[in-house]
Amino acid sequence: MVSEFVFATVQYESGDWDSAPLVPANLIDSVARYTSIPVSPTGVIVPLSSPDLMRYPLVYLTGHLPVRLSDAERRSLARYLDRGGMLFVDDHNHDVDGQFHKTVTDEIRRAAGPLVELPNTHPLYTTFFHFDDGPPTTSQELNGWGDNLVHRHLMAVVRGGRIVVLYSNKDYSSEWGYHPENKRFLSVDNTRLGVNIVVYALTR
Amino acid sequence: MTARERLRRVQWLLGVTAVLSAASWAVTSATLLLLLIACADVAVPLSLSFRRTGLVLATLVALIAAGVALVRARGVSSEESVALWLEDHLPELRYSLVTLLKPVGAAEATLERVVAGTRWRAPLERALLRAVGVPLFLLAFALIVARMLPAGSARRALTPVRGDVLARTPTGARNASALESIVARVTPPAYSGLASVTIEQPTTITALAGSQLEIEGRRTDAPVDARVDSQRVAVVSDGARWRSTLTMPVRAEALRFADGIRERWVVLEPRADSVPVVTLTLPARDSVLRTRAGRIPIVAEVHDDFGLAGGWLELIISSGDGEQFRFRTLTLGHTSGGGARSSAIRRMLPLDSLRLEPGDVLHLRAMARDRNTVTGPGIGSSDTRTLRVLRAGEGDSVAMEGAPPPAADSSLLSQRMLVLLTEALVKQRRAMAHEPFVNESRRIAGDQARLRRRVADVIFARLGSPAPGEEQGGVEEERRGGMTPEQLLRAAEAATGTAADKTLDFSEDESPVVATNRPLLEAYQAMWDASRSLEIVEPERALPPMRRALEAIERARQVERLYLRGRPPVIVVDLARVRLSGSREGASARERTPRPADSLAARRLRRLERALTLLSGAHAPQRTAAIDSLLLLRVDALADAPALATSLATAIDVLRAGRDATEALTSARRALGEAPLVTPGLSSWGSAW
Numbered sequence: 001m002v003s004e005f006v007f008a009t010v011q012y013e014s015g016d017w018d019s020a021p022l023v024p025a026n027l028i029d030s031v032a033r034y035t036s037i038p039v040s041p042t043g044v045i046v047p048l049s050s051p052d053l054m055r056y057p058l059v060y061l062t063g064h065l066p067v068r069l070s071d072a073e074r075r076s077l078a079r080y081l082d083r084g085g086m087l088f089v090d091d092h093n094h095d096v097d098g099q100f101h102k103t104v105t106d107e108i109r110r111a112a113g114p115l116v117e118l119p120n121t122h123p124l125y126t127t128f129f130h131f132d133d134g135p136p137t138t139s140q141e142l143n144g145w146g147d148n149l150v151h152r153h154l155m156a157v158v159r160g161g162r163i164v165v166l167y168s169n170k171d172y173s174s175e176w177g178y179h180p181e182n183k184r185f186l187s188v189d190n191t192r193l194g195v196n197i198v199v200y201a202l203t204r
Numbered sequence: 205m206t207a208r209e210r211l212r213r214v215q216w217l218l219g220v221t222a223v224l225s226a227a228s229w230a231v232t233s234a235t236l237l238l239l240l241i242a243c244a245d246v247a248v249p250l251s252l253s254f255r256r257t258g259l260v261l262a263t264l265v266a267l268i269a270a271g272v273a274l275v276r277a278r279g280v281s282s283e284e285s286v287a288l289w290l291e292d293h294l295p296e297l298r299y300s301l302v303t304l305l306k307p308v309g310a311a312e313a314t315l316e317r318v319v320a321g322t323r324w325r326a327p328l329e330r331a332l333l334r335a336v337g338v339p340l341f342l343l344a345f346a347l348i349v350a351r352m353l354p355a356g357s358a359r360r361a362l363t364p365v366r367g368d369v370l371a372r373t374p375t376g377a378r379n380a381s382a383l384e385s386i387v388a389r390v391t392p393p394a395y396s397g398l399a400s401v402t403i404e405q406p407t408t409i410t411a412l413a414g415s416q417l418e419i420e421g422r423r424t425d426a427p428v429d430a431r432v433d434s435q436r437v438a439v440v441s442d443g444a445r446w447r448s449t450l451t452m453p454v455r456a457e458a459l460r461f462a463d464g465i466r467e468r469w470v471v472l473e474p475r476a477d478s479v480p481v482v483t484l485t486l487p488a489r490d491s492v493l494r495t496r497a498g499r500i501p502i503v504a505e506v507h508d509d510f511g512l513a514g515g516w517l518e519l520i521i522s523s524g525d526g527e528q529f530r531f532r533t534l535t536l537g538h539t540s541g542g543g544a545r546s547s548a549i550r551r552m553l554p555l556d557s558l559r560l561e562p563g564d565v566l567h568l569r570a571m572a573r574d575r576n577t578v579t580g581p582g583i584g585s586s587d588t589r590t591l592r593v594l595r596a597g598e599g600d601s602v603a604m605e606g607a608p609p610p611a612a613d614s615s616l617l618s619q620r621m622l623v624l625l626t627e628a629l630v631k632q633r634r635a636m637a638h639e640p641f642v643n644e645s646r647r648i649a650g651d652q653a654r655l656r657r658r659v660a661d662v663i664f665a666r667l668g669s670p671a672p673g674e675e676q677g678g679v680e681e682e683r684r685g686g687m688t689p690e691q692l693l694r695a696a697e698a699a700t701g702t703a704a705d706k707t708l709d710f711s712e713d714e715s716p717v718v719a720t721n722r723p724l725l726e727a728y729q730a731m732w733d734a735s736r737s738l739e740i741v742e743p744e745r746a747l748p749p750m751r752r753a754l755e756a757i758e759r760a761r762q763v764e765r766l767y768l769r770g771r772p773p774v775i776v777v778d779l780a781r782v783r784l785s786g787s788r789e790g791a792s793a794r795e796r797t798p799r800p801a802d803s804l805a806a807r808r809l810r811r812l813e814r815a816l817t818l819l820s821g822a823h824a825p826q827r828t829a830a831i832d833s834l835l836l837l838r839v840d841a842l843a844d845a846p847a848l849a850t851s852l853a854t855a856i857d858v859l860r861a862g863r864d865a866t867e868a869l870t871s872a873r874r875a876l877g878e879a880p881l882v883t884p885g886l887s888s889w890g891s892a893w
Binding site: 014022024025028029032033039041042064065066068070071082093098099103179180 | 520565775777783
């Protein structure tokens with residue numbers, strides 16, 4: 001039996017985990033549009049401390065507010081990553097020194113290890129679509145919101161040559177936060193990197 | 205000098221001789237016993253405990269020997285006995301000395317002359333020689349034999365200490381390996397306050413990460429090579445010893461020694477210094493502040509395994525909403541741990557000083573640092589408490605967001621109004637004519653029915669299915685209305701079994717939709733009861749269910765405050781349309797099948813089986829290789845499979861001792877297994893055979 005890919009958004013006890021409610025549908029739309037991956041038409045919300053976390057190969061975490069995981073959440077996340085799961089974290093504040101960035105990177109370090117810069121030649125950028133210059137720049141970066149920086153790299157925790165935690169402070173949560181019906185107004189679909197992330201999580 | 209005075213002097217000399225004799229025999233007997241132990245140790249290496257027991261035994265033997273010597277010489281305490289002893293050894297005294305000890309009157313002068321005429325020196329010298337000479341001769345013999353023993357043997361017997369295995373000269377040392385005997389000295393970091401430990405013939409060294417390890421052995425012609433994970437470790441030669449010094453790593457490693465004759469593995473098993481455990485006891489839970497004034501007590505308990513360096517409180521205040529947030533970070537309440545293992549952080553937090561604005565969120569946690577100066581410092585933190593300041597008017601709202609209750613329909617009377625109308629009707633019953641009374645009761649019944657339908661709309665819209673009975677009226681309505689609240693609830697739960705709702709684990713497996721609807725379902729049922737009573741013109745009987753309905757609606761309002769926050773909108777992507785492959789209705793999501801359990805356990809099982817195959821070999825090198833394989837498997841298991849590591853440690857110790865390790869290896873095999881399978885259909889008793 002071929003199982004469908006289910007896009008899962010992580011619910012954690014602190015902060016605003018539900019700050020980007022339209023991103024899952026948008027990425028599901030893109031995965032369905034460009035790939036033949038069997039995909040569920042709706043995403044799910046999964047508490048970080050729940051054993052159900054293990055059902056999903058890729059989970060998405062975002063927010064603006066400080067992220068303080070409980071012991072149960074931290075243990076569950078470490079176990080999930082040990083067992084081959086992949087966590088995609090996006091800073092909805094697009095900051096390099098904001099509180100979401102500080103706290104979530106601290107939690108990632110405790111659960112999985114320190115983040116390192118992901119080179120722009122990493123296979124993530126060629127897994128499906130090709131991004132020769134690394135991660136695509138978001139309008140949030142270009143219009144000077146957040147930290148007024150265009151971030152050159154994504155960050156990651158890599159184990160055995162495989163990304164287990166992908167961290168972005170480019171604010172893809174804002175960039176991708178629109179209803180998929182509105183994708184037709186874009187000349188270039190800006191969610192293509194999301195497709196790469198999904199394909200990478202499912203194939204590596 | 206009179207005869208009595210001479211007698212007393214002899215008595216003193218004989219007493220000294222007895223003491224010297226006792227001491228000599230004590231030293232000699234203890235020396236002989238230790239010599240015996242040293243000789244045995246040369247033939248067969250004796251354990252530290254055996255040699256320590258020998259030392260205690262030698263002390264006991266010395267005391268017994270001294271005691272026997274003193275008992276045998278007990279006669280020196282009596283003048284009469286000493287006088288008789290002299291008379292016995294000097295016959296020329298002719299009992300003059302014994303006689304003088306009693307009053308003899310005029311004959312005393314004659315007897316004194318007889319005694320004065322004898323010389324007592326010779327018997328005294330013979331007594332001294334016999335009492336001390338024999339034990340000293342035996343002592344000298346023992347010392348000569350001890351000198352002839354191999355170097356270090358006497359010291360091992362005389363001062364047995366942990367680590368003196370290297371002092372023993374091995375038999376057949378011509379082609380001996382430098383790894384035959386090794387000793388490890390572990391010096392924990394100073395901050396821990398732990399004492400140094402010496403381990404003989406270590407297979408595993410367990411110590412605090414960062415401890416200094418000094419491993420040494422006997423030097424031979426072959427150089428010793430030491431490696432940790434293919435990294436060379438320096439080995440220096442110092443006289444007759446080689447020595448290797450390293451620091452206990454943070455992760456378990458295998459240390460390999462080789463000298464061309466044999467190789468030897470030592471597992472380095474680090475013990476981590478735990479970070480401080482911080483528990484924020486006050487405030488006990490997250491909260492919403494109605495005002496921005498006042499003081500909040502903060503209490504945190506802090507514990508550490510080796511001592512605390514300090515603790516503090518960390519506050520992050522976030523302001524704003526949507527895409528615009530600002531943050532302020534504060535630290536306060538710094539306390540010194542002073543090296544104590546337990547401490548507390550107490551602070552009153554004045555809210556006025558924080559300049560909070562409506563909508564601000566205060567994230568509060570306690571933190572502590574330990575004294576680890578080697579691999580740390582370890583910093584521990586408590587759970588974070590979130591205190592939010594209410595926005596203006598926020599407390600007046602019934603629903604926060606998500607799925608608000610439907611807007612009030614001005615054409616509908618509220619349940620509270622219907623209760624008031626019914627109460628008024630009951631009061632006016634005696635004054636009213638029958639027909640207007642019936643008409644008024646049925647009018648209220650109609651309003652009650654309309655309100656009930658509106659409640660049904662809310663319930664069944666949330667359940668994701670239409671309320672056919674309410675829309676169609678008639679039979680279906682009666683069927684739905686005839687249900688008990690429990691039946692309705694079961695129907696509601698059956699209707700909410702969607703994947704998305706299942707994922708959200710609310711209280712006791714209850715989906716939020718059902719939790720929200722439970723009081724509304726009660727209200728719905730109560731309204732049915734009220735309508736029936738009003739239709740048959742029994743408004744008194746209608747009032748209790750009407751009040752129950754009102755009370756249930758009030759509870760529903762509270763439930764919505766609790767459960768509806770944070771539910772994002774559910775968007776169902778039309779996959780078929782996106783893929784241009786036809787139509788497909790939004791279906792419930794099926795989770796992807798979990799990946800098969802990692803194959804780590806399978807790989808370890810294969811390694812264990814290979815080691816067991818080697819172990820079954822008849823040759824000693826195969827057994828040694830099997831033990832080394834088990835050691836390396838243990839290093840691999842230490843990080844994430846403690847049960848397996850423990851079983852393997854037991855098996856290795858048992859195998860090294862040459863005993864049967866079946867039980868320990870079975871335990872290791874069991875630790876590698878998956879959870880037992882439960883076969884449905886067989887009772888636990890029936891399947892026992």
